[in-house]
Amino acid sequence: MKTLDTLHRWSGGLIGLVLALLGLTGAILVHKDAWIGLPHAGDPPNGDLATVAATTETLLALPGDPQGVIYATDRFGLHQLRFGEGAGLYADQSGAVVTRWASQWERPEIWIFDFHHHLFAGDSGEWVIGIAGLCGLFFVITGVILWWRTRATFKLRLWPKRLTRPAIVMQHRDLGVVVAPLLLLSVVTGTMMIFRPFAAIVVAPFGPVAETAKALEPPKYKGGPLAADPDYTAMLTEARRRFPTAQFRILSLPRKPGDAISLRMKQPEEWLPNGRTTLWFDAGTGKLLGVRDALAMPAGAQAFNMAYPLHAAKVGGLGYRLLMTVSGLALALLGSLTVWTFWFKRPKVVKRPTKTAALAST
Incomplete structure (x- = not known):
């Protein structure tokens, strides 16, 4: 048990700040749609x-090489139009521009x-976040085990009684066990999206x-290069014909010649906010190349698709968003x-006085 306690403390001291920042930014992002506060952001x-279709044609005809x-x-x-370099x-929804930005630093939500997803470091940041997520899972499990031996002294406090190490440790232990189920949900779903091997373990019970x-x-x-004037109306019409109850979610243009135009849609039964129902069109001719119906995917894939909406509180309404806010x-x-407490409130080593040998009397 002493070894487990040492591992719990040292790993927390080394990775705790990353987890704290991820929790804080996650709590902020849960309510992103409510605090952006731009004109027409509340339109149905x-x-x-x-x-x-008309709005899509208008937006993708704007200068600046939209993606x-x-x-x-x-x-x-509001619709969001993406350009390169974070612009x-x-x-x-009529196509009138509300606001523009030249880089992501001009928009706090971005x-x-x-x-929260990359630590401003792209794929390298994702690896750090994935490792932090695995550490978070370790913290939750070991924290509950370590709490069990002191359960008789349980006392819930949202803030330590005093900013001393013993008081902080006691508050950490007792608050941690209360929010453990929410933390477990957050770290498991978050790590699933970063590390596919971990996700494979989680969804393995649902299928091969x-x-x-x-x-x-x-x-x-593979198709032709992007046409000078793609017929987006025809693509959207074909998508609506195949999935009449689905919402249009993301239309992505090819990043390099030969790639397809992809259109993601969300069927009413899907939890994922941007859906996983996808159609691919030849960028040169507009011909339909393939279709993926998210509701026909294997059970394991559908279980994986639930990770993000659970993690980001995209389901369950305000009540669930508040729960995930508490978690963050x-x-x-x-x-x-x-x-x-690990770096600045560590217990001081008490030096025991050395016993001096008594002088022998003659």
Whole structure:
């Protein structure tokens, strides 16, 4: 048990700050759609095919080499147009531009998202976050084990009674065991999205791992270079014909010649906010190359698709968003106080007085 306690403390001292920042930014991002506060952000989505098609044609004809459109949702009524180097704009659902930005640093919701998912370091940052997630899982499990032996002294406090090491350790231990289920949900779903081997372990009970991995792998379609004037209306019309009840979610243009145009849609039964139902079109001719129905995917793949909506509180309404806010703030508090006590409030080593030998009398 002493070894487990030592591992718990040292790993917390080394990775606790990363987990604290991830928890804080996660709690902020859960409510992102509510605090952006731009004109028309509260508009209900207009799923009329003619309106969406006309707006898509207008937005993708704008100068600046757009990369794709993220369509308005039930909770955020603006379309987002993406450009290279982090530039972009928000437009209302008629195509009128609401605001533009030249880099992600001009929009807090974008740079906070980048930090939470990449630590501003791309793929390298994802590896750090994935390792932090595995450490977080270790903290939750070992924390519950270590708490059990002191359960008789349980006393819930949101803040330590005093900012002394013993008081902070006691608050950390007792608050941690209360929020353990929420922390477990957050770290498991977050780590699933970063480390596919870990995700494979989690979804293995739902079906063969190889079948799940194959279903999640994006198909490789080859077509012509992007046409000068692609017929986005025809593409959207074909997508609506195949999935009449689905919402348009993301239209992505090819990153290099020969890649396909992809259109993601969300069917009513899907939890993933941007859906996983996807159609691919030849960028040169507009011909449909392939279709993936998310509801026909294997059970393991569908289970994996639930990780993000559970992690980001995209399901369950306000009540679930508040629960995940508690999870993020608790992680921020536990992680930051752990680092502080480990590095700045460590117990001082008491030097025992040496016993002097008594002088022998003659």
